[in-house]
Amino acid sequence: MDWLTRMNRAMDYIEMNLTGEIELAKVAREACCSSYEFQRMFSFITDVTLAEYIRRRRLTLAALELQNNAAAKIIDIALQYGYESPVSFARAFQLLHGVTPAMARQDGTALKAYPRLSFLIAIKGAEAMNYRIESKEAFQVFGIEGVYQTNPDSEDQHTPAQMWQQNHANGEVERLAANAGDLPAFMSSDLYKVHAVCSYKPTGDDAFPYMLCAFKSESSQTDGYSTITIPAHTWAIFASDPFTWDAFNEVIETLYRRFFTEWLPTAGYEQVDGLDFEIYGGSGGLNYVELWFAVRKTA
Structure with missing residues (x-):
């Protein structure tokens, strides 16, 4: 199994577990490496930590849930995406989106979306590597x-x-x-x-x-x-x-x-x-x- 396949399999695991527990050791096993090695690779490749990426993806999906499911309570959405209280959820949500969860339900509210990452080979500059x-x-x-x-x-x-x-x-x-x-x-x-x-x-x-x-x-x-x-x-x-x-x-x-x-x-x-x-x-x-x-x- 090649490097790209292993990395993308790890991302698949993260995506499938955004509403549950994400075991960093399990993420690493999907990529056939240690937890430290995967997190290190991820940070150098993406310029963001793995923990921050997971936080952004969860809050992206939480924003969509708030907009598309008016009947859902904010506390239930908070718990669904790993937050133990509406206070901690609201704080994290506002830090990312710039608005409160309640404001996110209003028409015309501007929000941020962080899409799922995939790894692929990109053509870059011709600078030599020694x-x-x-x-x-x-x-x-x-x-x-x-x-x-x-x-x-x-x-x-x-x-x-x-x-x-x-x-x-x-x-x-x-x-x-x-x-x-x-x-x-x-x-x-x-x-x-x-x-x-x-x-x-x-x-x-x-x-x-x-x-x-x-x-x-x-x-x-x-x-x-x-x-x-x-x-x-x-x-x-x-x-x-x-x-x-x-x-x-x-x-x-x-x-x-x-x-x-x-x-x-x-x-x-x-x-x-x-x-x-x-x-x-x-x-x-x-x-x-x-x-x-x-x-x-x-x-």
């Missing part, structure tokens, strides 16, 4: 790890970006760099010592692991750190052009988006369990980033 395919034997990394929630209703809303900020502020990133030792022979000499790896072990349907990591070598000092083994994989590696740090967010988001929307749907590969590295390097006052995606050829 990538390479490399096979690497198993290797080890070590560092500071955290587990993060993908469930939008979770009380734990910490992010990897906050992890970077905290560990820069307390000096742990610099300490990890000092303990990294020599880079392995398969790494470029102009790479920095601290990188990041994501989705390298199972953590449940609604969570993903993330580590600020260094590559382990004979000169590394690993005491006090978590150490993980990355199995042998084929890697699709995408490198950015040189940039200054103030452009980092735009650069890395563009790389991720182009991987998910332009390369992955047509390359004959699929990502392996969402595993990827963010590898940082630079010289001459400029920086670059490489995204390493563990991939395998599709059948």
Whole structure:
């Protein structure tokens, strides 16, 4: 089953369950990936979170129900689309549509409609993507790890970006760099010592692991750190052009988006369990980033 078919099957599941419970783990299983991987792909492809898309679709259908079914009570429509009270429903409805549910029933009221999304291959510009395919034997990394929630209703809303900020502020990133030792022979000499790896072990349907990591070598000092083994994989590696740090967010988001929307749907590969590295390097006052995606050829 190809990438587009899997993604559209996940969207079918969402559409069929807008008036019921939508299990994010079930959405991901329809797409044959983890919950984190699906939500990540979805956000990069659509520029909106999965939770926000579901909210918009439900409120779009709720508006149609208000207009087309005058006998239906607002509280019943609120419950039908996942809101526990008319107050929370009215607040969300007005935030999206700019009017209250009661006003939506008046003739001539302007409302917003968000149609169902479908995934397809689109012809885009002729800008080249710089990538390479490399096979690497198993290797080890070590560092500071955290587990993060993908469930939008979770009380734990910490992010990897906050992890970077905290560990820069307390000096742990610099300490990890000092303990990294020599880079392995398969790494470029102009790479920095601290990188990041994501989705390298199972953590449940609604969570993903993330580590600020260094590559382990004979000169590394690993005491006090978590150490993980990355199995042998084929890697699709995408490198950015040189940039200054103030452009980092735009650069890395563009790389991720182009991987998910332009390369992955047509390359004959699929990502392996969402595993990827963010590898940082630079010289001459400029920086670059490489995204390493563990991939395998599709059948």
